[in-house]
Amino acid sequence: MFSKFKKKKNNVLSLSAPISGRCVSLSEVPDEVFSSKMMGDGVAIQPVSNKLFAPTAGKVTFIAETKHAVGFVTTDGYELLIHVGLDTVALEGDGFSVSVEVNQEVQAGEELLSFNHTFIESDHLNLITPIILLENKNISIEQLAVGMEVVANQTIIINCTQN
Template identity: 40%
Template sequence: MFSKWRKKSAENQVVDMVAPVTGRAVSLKEVPDEAFAGGHMGQGIAIEPTEGKLIAPFDGTVVHVIKSSHAVMVENASGMQFLFHIGINTVSLKGEGFTCHVTTGDAVKAGQILIEFDIAKIKEAGYPVITPIIVTNADEVASDLEKITGPVTAGRDVILKAVLKS
């Protein structure tokens, strides 16, 4: 979680982020959408979810909730902002299959459910359920993110490590 700060040096801090969903963490290159796969949306990682719950991976503030409830942006105490985008082209579902539990401006605690989603319904509608996790203000990061892939459990396994600019 972002509450786990480690000093890398006198100038830079390292932030670890745990998975916001349970599943398999993969490179953004595996996302079937060029905006994410090509890095045009920013640095990050993606998770192929096996459970339909998106949780807050850290204590923070909800910066924005997309009207169709398929995506949310959350900021942590360091000022880093993250976009959690459930599925690809799922905006077309107009909120069907998504239950959002937060609104813009809400303070959230690590482990709190942000959005519940119906994986089967999303797949039946013909959309990939892969969930990109993007650092939206990458200018806060001193270097490339370290991305950790493989099986992950929400709230437990670290998926990203960032060195913050001093």
């Protein structure tokens, strides 16, 4: 009878690093779209590996035609964009290999895509990889790994709580 007066419990969603490397603040990304948080809040990782994994369970909602970005909705309904590199769209998909399809359900740690690190860097492109929570006005984001070396599928980089 009094259940509507009970305090609603806030669920926390933890996102693991989708790629190994150094985690940095979005303000350090040398692209204003990301550094100004125009698309949303999050972190970025300067990768040392070449495989990108799902940071939590969810569904792939978007794969860029040029294979450099993946859109993702978590099972809790959070929308993510993971964007490998800056200006990598110019490669038109060369150097990238996608492992999933749009509308595919994935588990945390499942490979989303891989890329040829050497090939992309030989074009003098920055591989910094922003992980953005889109539409995050009602979300509190706790950045846990900024300034740290992170390991894909092991290090928790962000906790999200619905306000």
